[in-house]
Amino acid sequence: MKAALIGGTGYGSIELVRFINQHPYLEVGTVVSNSQAGVGFSEIYPHLSNIVDQPLETFNADRLAEENEIVFLATPSGVSSRLVPPLLDRGIKCIDLSGDFRLRSADEYESWYKHSPADEKYLKQATYGLSEIYPEKIKTSSLIANPGCYSTASILGLLPILKTNLAEYESIVIDAKSGVSGSGRGLSLTNHFAEINENLKAYKLGAHQHIPEIEQILSDESGGPIKISFTTHLVPMNRGIMCSIYVKLKETVTTNEVHQIYSEFYKINPFIRIRPEGNVPSTKEVLGSNYCDIGLHVDQRTNRLTIISVIDNLVKGAAGQAIQNVNLQNGWDERTGLIDIPLYP
Amino acid sequence: MKAALIGGTGYGSIELVRFINQHPYLEVGTVVSNSQAGVGFSEIYPHLSNIVDQPLETFNADRLAEENEIVFLATPSGVSSRLVPPLLDRGIKCIDLSGDFRLRSADEYESWYKHSPADEKYLKQATYGLSEIYPEKIKTSSLIANPGCYSTASILGLLPILKTNLAEYESIVIDAKSGVSGSGRGLSLTNHFAEINENLKAYKLGAHQHIPEIEQILSDESGGPIKISFTTHLVPMNRGIMCSIYVKLKETVTTNEVHQIYSEFYKINPFIRIRPEGNVPSTKEVLGSNYCDIGLHVDQRTNRLTIISVIDNLVKGAAGQAIQNVNLQNGWDERTGLIDIPLYP
Amino acid sequence: MKAALIGGTGYGSIELVRFINQHPYLEVGTVVSNSQAGVGFSEIYPHLSNIVDQPLETFNADRLAEENEIVFLATPSGVSSRLVPPLLDRGIKCIDLSGDFRLRSADEYESWYKHSPADEKYLKQATYGLSEIYPEKIKTSSLIANPGCYSTASILGLLPILKTNLAEYESIVIDAKSGVSGSGRGLSLTNHFAEINENLKAYKLGAHQHIPEIEQILSDESGGPIKISFTTHLVPMNRGIMCSIYVKLKETVTTNEVHQIYSEFYKINPFIRIRPEGNVPSTKEVLGSNYCDIGLHVDQRTNRLTIISVIDNLVKGAAGQAIQNVNLQNGWDERTGLIDIPLYP
Amino acid sequence: MKAALIGGTGYGSIELVRFINQHPYLEVGTVVSNSQAGVGFSEIYPHLSNIVDQPLETFNADRLAEENEIVFLATPSGVSSRLVPPLLDRGIKCIDLSGDFRLRSADEYESWYKHSPADEKYLKQATYGLSEIYPEKIKTSSLIANPGCYSTASILGLLPILKTNLAEYESIVIDAKSGVSGSGRGLSLTNHFAEINENLKAYKLGAHQHIPEIEQILSDESGGPIKISFTTHLVPMNRGIMCSIYVKLKETVTTNEVHQIYSEFYKINPFIRIRPEGNVPSTKEVLGSNYCDIGLHVDQRTNRLTIISVIDNLVKGAAGQAIQNVNLQNGWDERTGLIDIPLYP
Known part of the structure; x- marks a missing residue:
């Protein structure tokens, strides 16, 4: 084809x-x-x-x-x-x-x-192409709107807890960090090597265009209208997104219980790896691959859940998920052409 | 001497x-x-x-x-x-x-x-050596406990808003990022070049030893007992700390009003630079210097204040602040020996 | 298998x-x-x-x-x-x-x-496993000594010109640069992030253990005993080797003529790419792949040939070439399992 | 002033x-x-x-x-x-x-x-402003042509051996590597972060505009007309130049003897540090400072001298040397305003 x-x-x-x-x-x-x-x-x-x-x-x-x-x-x-x-x-x-x-x-x-x-x-006619969440719609759609990179990491990290009654909706803070390839190949001072190397930069505070996309899906899936605080940062590396997500919990639950919720939620999804308790993913551990790895920690002192969700912005955050969607559209195994082991180190 | x-x-x-x-x-x-x-x-x-x-x-x-x-x-x-x-x-x-x-x-x-x-x-006998906040105590103390690097950036970023009645105390989230020199010269796999280069890593979720230090000072200064959610990340660069701090506001205020609160609070402090509205500091802009630069943004959609506070972890977060404290102890201008312009780029 | x-x-x-x-x-x-x-x-x-x-x-x-x-x-x-x-x-x-x-x-x-x-x-019983040069011996050998990373880039870059009568044997200088993964996962101060990041380091001047290996093969293939000047450098990146090789020419030839010699020499080798005149490879252009890319330039002013030879040290310089050798041993297409396009950027 | x-x-x-x-x-x-x-x-x-x-x-x-x-x-x-x-x-x-x-x-x-x-x-009217070599001319000149960054590292590294009778003039190879700030703040694809990060690039083979400048000074000082082979490389770091210089020796000398020649040559120059035998400088060891550090090694096998000369391209290679020249012009101590210890790590 x-x-x-x-x-x-x-x-x-x-x-x-x-x-x-x-x-x-x-x-x-x-x-x-x-x-x-x-x-x-x-x-x-x-x-x-x-x-x-x-x-x-x-x-x-x-x-x-x-x-x-x-x-x-x-x-x-x-x-x-x-x-x-x-x-x-x-x-x-x-x-x-x-x-x-x-x-x-x-x-x-x-x-x-x-x-x-x-x-x-x-x-x-467009279908939002978040492969793990909308596989059925994707199969029958001729126009796939492939999700944004930050959106993919954020939504996949948040949905399982939002689908329970445990999360306080108005408490969500997403602190998002990306490698520089996310801003493309167009020349700009922000992407000039000597300016961003050995530097860490926050940008577009509360103004990133992925905000409405994330809120649209989170609201659809959770029922309630959801508004997030969302801040993006540029990290001096080529690839990788990490979303550190903070959610206040309504009840006291353990990290282990949250871990079970996530594992159950994604049990049929080969590209989502929920890390065991005490283990948090880093961006390099998905580099070049279509995985989204998720780590979880409940802070008993503040009763807040911290979710660390990582992807390769150019793969699960762009090209890899696009291929996964084509696989779904055509009834092929969704892993076809995507079996790469992350490139490490 | x-x-x-x-x-x-x-x-x-x-x-x-x-x-x-x-x-x-x-x-x-x-x-x-x-x-x-x-x-x-x-x-x-x-x-x-x-x-x-x-x-x-x-x-x-x-x-x-x-x-x-x-x-x-x-x-x-x-x-x-x-x-x-x-x-x-x-x-x-x-x-x-x-x-x-x-x-x-x-x-x-x-x-x-x-x-x-x-x-x-x-x-x-120890005095907490946060130079801008405790200059009088420092002058008369023989034992200075120089603040932690994360603590310096976090406390300086938070105090002005906590000293007003605007902040919801239980809403504070600090997402902290550091260059790798912060973990010292001791050998470990985490600091092995090929492991952390082109990588972004979260660590010690809810368990970093700077948490009680930050909570002690914030509680002292604000009156109320304060508990924070605090997550640390390693960024593939040598120096620099950025604390992205999120605080829910009790009332509707503008970024401009918050800017005035901060400017007023630090008006006599030469090493604190409050950035104008719309301008957010990056870590390289303080590299090698004793500055703490602070950027502010109120997200009207969520009524949450985002504070971006940056320092050089080895300078204002360690050696530079130590020298500043010695200057205070001895009645010298606090800038003595610390006038370096940040090394850029 | x-x-x-x-x-x-x-x-x-x-x-x-x-x-x-x-x-x-x-x-x-x-x-x-x-x-x-x-x-x-x-x-x-x-x-x-x-x-x-x-x-x-x-x-x-x-x-x-x-x-x-x-x-x-x-x-x-x-x-x-x-x-x-x-x-x-x-x-x-x-x-x-x-x-x-x-x-x-x-x-x-x-x-x-x-x-x-x-x-x-x-x-x-050992066969030196430089796939492009010894394919026949590799096919029948039970013990393959897979070449060193620097050796692979150096020998592949030098052999075509040495096989002519154009090179002055005693003039060869190899200035070799490697990413840090080449020194493995063992902890050492040299590989400590803060020490090598933003740093460029020469090491083992005239003493690297790949020298005798390179000289053995160059001497075998050229006839004459060959001694090289060989210096290694650590570059602050994870992967990639570049050998910048300098050879004095006995006669006046053009870059174009040298280009033809190289293209002819490697015409059946799928993993060797001779770059067109005026085009020099960079290490990222082979990242994660089994390619060895070679650029050529004759400096008319000094009648010296500069050869730029790049590989991924962990692939063509180690694991990739090992797989290529197993392919040869088993009579499979030598590209089997190795078709990855370099990961860019 | x-x-x-x-x-x-x-x-x-x-x-x-x-x-x-x-x-x-x-x-x-x-x-x-x-x-x-x-x-x-x-x-x-x-x-x-x-x-x-x-x-x-x-x-x-x-x-x-x-x-x-x-x-x-x-x-x-x-x-x-x-x-x-x-x-x-x-x-x-x-x-x-x-x-x-x-x-x-x-x-x-x-x-x-x-x-x-x-x-x-x-x-x-112009005087070539290589401070260590032309201090007298600089004192009386109204127009200083401040040397190029590569030129400074190359010439300072080569002059002591060229001033003896030991060097074969036509054998000089300079393999030069620079951090990316050397190419300035102007936007170009070469300086785009994702293109040069985790990459090593050779450029302008035999065509860099510092070649005639280096040859002019080397020829002036050595007597003979000197032509060099000179190749430049971009290293993924902000600052620092290393010139790895190769010179064939006419006689057999030891590293120790060469070390004495260099130490003697620069004995009155505070910014030149000749490293002891067995010790080779890296670029970070001069970062942000006006030093030029030089390491030496005679390879007995090939009777070739390897010289490793490092500077900070923006300091001794540009602004620092400019200040040093102004100090000389005005009869001030040449170290005035330049006493910075290199920023490490």
Whole structure:
């Protein structure tokens, strides 16, 4: 099955290439980059030499639909809202890695993203592609809104406790930390090596565009309207997200009881690993892989649950989950092409 | 004035050397390291070649008291509780950079540190050396318990809001991140380069020994008994601490109003810089210097205040604050020897 | 085919696990670690949770031979010289990743490694496992001495030019740089994070134990006795080796002509990528993969050829090449299990 | 004495601010940045808050000459060749940190820098500001061409051996490695964090613009025309240069004899530290300081001398040496304002 990539020169896109290359049923099809059309892919990314050397192409919906069965869009926000409609109209399945189809409310999109939203007609067709939570909807959907990286780690870390009656909804604090690849390949002073190396930076306090996405899903799943305090930090490393999540508990429970709740919740999910009591995951332990590892600790002194949820932002937070969703759509084992052991050290 | 160093081969100690070297009234005296006595200081630390080449010595209270006017103890916990008494008895002033004299309660020390506590007689003589908060006590004290690195950033970040009636005491969450030098020069797998580089690690969930110290001071200053949720993380960089602090507010206030509270609170303190609204400090912006920079943001959606407090863990979190305290003790300008501009980039 | 691992807790060993896991014909068999026998593999390496959880075992030649068809030894030098003989005697194939069987001369081993050498009888059975150069010998050998990491990058970079009459033999300078994982997981001050992070260190000037190995192969292949100047450096990153190699040329040739010599030399080797003129490889462009990428430049001003040869020290420099050799031994496509695209960024 | 800074927003400039701030006889005067005139210095560099908050200004030769006694130019190449003449004509001393006045030959400048050279009249007035080698000329010069960072480390490392009859001139290979701050604050993909972190990159093979500068000085000082092989590498760290230098010896000498030659050569130079035999400097051991540390090793097997020369590229390689030159010009102790102990770790 040929898979096209749009936004071919970003980091999300080259991770897709890595997984498609080792996937038994997928093959790299058209690679679109309007800004660098005609240039060979491996001229831009020499690590792909002798592997994917094909030239980049311009966007052409007809040709894309003709030559590919599926399209991955790894474009900046505000782009796929315009590119997805002509593709869906031509009957091709779309996996959108941007935020353009994640929020049900067009108004909310506009207020957080500062772009015009996608057309309501297409917004309604989108399924939020959090693989572990919505596998059935994903199977039958032609438009997958692949979740944000912070959102994936946050929601997977919070849902099991929210589904009980134990959590105080208004107490949720998410302190999120990310490696720098999360902000892409576009040049900016923030991503300039000498500025962020040996540095730790908080950014977008209370203003990150993943906030409404997290609140939408948490509210859907828990019943109550949920508002979170959410702060993002840039850590001087390439990959990895850690969300340290704090939730006040209504009753006294032990770490062990919470551990059971989580283990039960994710018992059929091969990519979620709940760490045993006393063991907390670090980001490197999922590097390059599609795992989300979760550690749990109840602080008896304050009756607050601390959840440490880690993913590789480019894999479970982007390309890996996109492949997992394609596997679900096609009825393949969801692990297909994703069996990599984390790269350690 | 000759200043002795005990625990001479740790990172805290070589920062003391750096500041003493540029201090007009202090001079490096005896340097004690029982494990490496006889070896030249610059053989262990070649960056000190031609600057401080003198041999390390063994601990001898009489000789120390004879040849020095002040002693800095930069030893692991459980050591200075035994070394300080003979020094105090000989009339020499002590600045202890370890945790041995920070907690008033010997029981609490034992339960968090898992060592025998210091003798009550000496515990009572200790002054908690948070320079901005206790300058008067410091001036007249012969035993300064220099604050912990996390404690310094946390307490300085929290006190101004706690001194108002705006904060909900039971809502405090401190998500603390540190560079790796904070865990010293002792070898461990956690500090092995390939294990922590390109990695982010949470550790000691709810169990860090700085918790009782922070709660002691916050409770003293606010009136109410305060318990905090406190989580520590290791960031792949050498220096720097960031405490991201979350406090629920009882009333609706603006970031600007909080900014005024903080600016007023610290208006006479040269090493505290309150950042203007919309500007958040990063750890590199205080690297190598004695500054504590604080950024503030009120999230109107959740009525929670986020405080970002950064220091260099080895400077304001250790050696720099120790020098600042000696300056206060001696009636010198508190900036003496500490005027370094942060090293950037 | 079951493959045992000896020295199971080192970095070389977990890379072997990663490749065996994605290899269609190999399976992880016994994992030996005398020091940690009985402990679960994933307790030591949590990134292996739910993947390889089996307990570590003690060394037992009979049981190893019974339950496995092949043994990888990833032990410190001086260990496999003692463990390999009983295994070979029991008819099991051995791939030794240490230096114990690389040098033909027992004396030279002793003088560079400061250990007793292996028994001559077994030394003679060893084949130097540089896959691209000795594929035929590897096919028929039961004991592969897998090349050193620096040696692999150096020899692959030098051989094509040495096989011509263009190089001045006595002019060879190899300036080698490695990521820190190359020095293993054993604790030492050199590998302590705060010491090597933001630092660049030269070490073992003219004394690295890979020197005799490189000279042995270069001399074998070129005819003349070759002595090299070889300096190693530690770079603050986890993985990657770059050898910058300088060779004086006897005649005037262009970069383009040298490029043709190299391309021709390696035309059948899928893991060697000769970069086009003007393009020089960086270490990240082979990260996690079995590639050796080579860039070439003739400096017309000095008539000296500069060769930039890069590998991942744990892959082509250790575990990956070991798997490649097993593929050759068994008549499988040499790329089997090794098709990973480099992890970028 | 007021010192103006031109090119005020680069890294060289903020290092100048750091040293001027701790210099007893210098004071920050006008800070020029045409692109950001009117903006406060500490808005661009928040680490300067409360220290240097003054607004940036546009270039105006009259005003500069009126209000300052000295001007530091830390501008990209091709700029100071135009700015220096009007300043010199107004009688103000200039320290140029760019390459515009380093090469005597205007033709050579044009061929390596691809810019128009400075006017010959002003070129002739320039003194090459390598403090240890040309102190007398520096004292009487109004225009100092401050050496390049690579050049400083290379020339200081090579001169003592070249001044003997021991070195084979045509054998010199310099393998140079630099932290990323060396390429400045301008945005480029090469300096994008995720591209260079965990990566090692060779660049400008045989084409770096410091080559003619090094050759000019080495040839001047040794008598013979000298051509070097020179390769530069980017190391994933902020600061530090290491030049690993290889020289074939004409006679057999010991490391100890070479050590004596170097110690003698630099015996009156406080910033040059020749390491004892067996001890090799690493870049962190000079971090933030004006030292150049040199390690030496004669490889008896190849009769080649290896010299490891390290500096902080922004200090001895730029701002620190500039201050040292101003000290020399004014007859002050050359260490004035430069006594910082390296920042370790």
